[in-house]
Amino acid sequence: MSISRQPSFLAALILMLIIFVIFFVGIGVLNYSVEFILISVTIITGFFAKHYKVSWKEILTAFVGKIKDAVPAMLILLAIGMLIGCWMISGTIPLMVYYGLEVINPAYLYLTAFLVTVCISTFTGTSWGSAGTIGVALVAVAAAIDVSLPITAGAVISGAYFGDKLSPLSDTTNMAALAAGADLYESIRNMLYTSVPAFIVACIGFYFVGMDLNAGGNVQSDTIFIMKDVLNKLFWLNPLLITPALLVFVGAIKKWDTIIVLVASSFMALFISAVFQSFTMSDLTSAAVNGFNTKMIAYFSDISMNEATLNNINVLLNRGGIYSMVSPIVVMLCAFMFASALDVSGGLNVILNSLIKKLNSVTSTILATMFTSSLLVGCTGNAVISFFLVKNMYDPCFKNNKLHMVNMSRAMESGATLLEGLFPWTISGMFMAKTLGVNTLDYCPWVFFNISCFLFAIVFAFLPKWSNFGTRYEIIEER
Incomplete structure (x- = not known):
């Protein structure tokens, strides 16, 4: 040798x-x-x-050694893909989006845009998905009531990256912990030292830059109404749909095994979907493996919506599944x-x-x-x-x-x-600029x-x- x-x-x-x-x-x-x-x-x-x-x-030989250490993280990524697909078909993520749209107050658009996007990105783990769905709706609201589009876009992107940085469902959060060789939840907890004060600064900042908004409390965009109406027609939305997310939250606090918690939450979501939603067993298994698709909803084509809303709904809902983590x-x-x-x-x-x-x-x-x-x-x-x-x-x-x-x-x-x-x-910069139009x-x-x-x-x-x-x-x- x-x-x-x-x-x-x-x-x-x-x-x-x-x-x-x-x-x-x-x-x-x-x-x-x-x-x-x-x-x-x-x-x-x-x-x-x-x-x-x-x-x-x-x-x-060096490659095999690195793969051996990375297998647990790969299993977590696959479990996250299954989780997102199951949360979609159960109505868990649509319910979160619905509540997010519910609390938007145009009189405090910048602050609410930030907070709503924080919630959506944290529970979905995607900055692109939250900016491309709720973000688009929020920018449409800003255009409708004639307030600053750059500030609104800044609020949306700030909230989107909060979840992209801290959500256990985020691929970058998982990849950063994997690359560093750190436990996922320990890594997230350590990032709170910088993220919590930054979150407070952002809330104060968006509140003060929005103090001069002339939008009245009753001003509302048709975009929000339409999105809420469509989500309400597609799923039976009720508070019990949030239980799979609560299981993940409790598991993180109790420091239960990550993979077991994610898989358990996925099966809980499938059970909830079988009880509350009108999907077949084939749809449930397909959502877990290949991801959810609006084509699974039998009456989807019968719901009246314009092309923009149709695109927003598809971008929001068509995701997840084990195979989504292959890339x-x-x-x-x-x-x-x-x-x-x-x-x-x-x-x-x-x-x-x-x-x-x-x-x-x-x-x-x-x-x-x-x-x-x-x-x-x-x-x-x-x-x-x-x-x-x-x-x-x-x-x-x-x-x-x-x-x-x-x-x-x-x-x-x-x-x-x-x-x-x-x-x-x-790519992210171009995506945000093109998607939000700023x-x-x-x-x-x-x-x-x-x-x-x-x-x-x-x-x-x-x-x-x-x-x-x-x-x-x-x-x-x-x-």
Whole structure:
């Protein structure tokens, strides 16, 4: 067996620059699929490793090791996909949307837009889904009563990313915890240190910018009425439909096994659907595996609605199922393959050995993790890719500083997830701008939650100099 040799710093730096350019051009500029780009850079990194006497078998061995550690997280993703499909067909998520539309007060549109979207995104785990459904309705309300569309869009996006960052159903929340090697619920609890004060700042901000609204309390958009009416006709909405969500909430508090809780909630939702909704057993199983579809509702085509409402209803309801998580898992597998090739090539280690010498404090380590995540998501347009790259880069620094990996998860979410929709050239930025009809640079100043949460994360990075509050260590030492 050949003995591998270490690449030089210059060779390692050239490799990282090539990878950086491929990510930036391939994903950020040309909009190529993430999977294709990851496979491409894996091949390049593999040839680089081969040049330094690393065999393909060693790359596969490293890959298998990473997959073994990731299996529990993959099972959670599959369980979440099933959960969303079951919650849809039971009417649990439609009920949440209905209540959200119920509490909208046009006189306080900005604040209610934020709070309603927070609720929907937290219970659905998707920023795109909440912005593309409730968000569209809220912007339509803002246009109808002639108030600022950029501020309304900022409120919607703020609420959407609250759930995208904290919901146990969110793929980015799961991926950040997975990449960092942290427990999902521990990661979520640790992010509350920055998210709760940011939530309060956002509420205050949207309240004060909305004080001059001239909308009267009785002003209401037909969009809200139509959406509520259609949801009420499609499902038998009653308070008992919320019980599957309560089970997940109790399970999180009691720290029950995540997969068991998610599966139990899914079957509870299917039972509720069989009792309260008019679906066949075939529909129930299909919703769990393939996702819910409005075509399962026999009288769907008989309900009168305009094209815009039809699109909103389909975007909102047609989701979930085990197979809906295949794409994130494929991205994860490709990312692991690339990370394995990068690990065994030695290129990253050479650069890290130089970097670690400078990152000798908790503050510098967390700040470097945050800003590197921001840089990578700005270049690649994808938060998930940045998670796995950042993990490989800064894992030794966190271990040297005895930092618990929930700190890495929070730093990555703060630097990547929160800013993903604020770059005009990223997929999320383009989606938000196109869906809500407001330019990215116009709504950016009004995304109060994202901005304040990012700033609070910086504050908590400096806080360990004076206090351990909000920073968790693997080994608690007297400081």
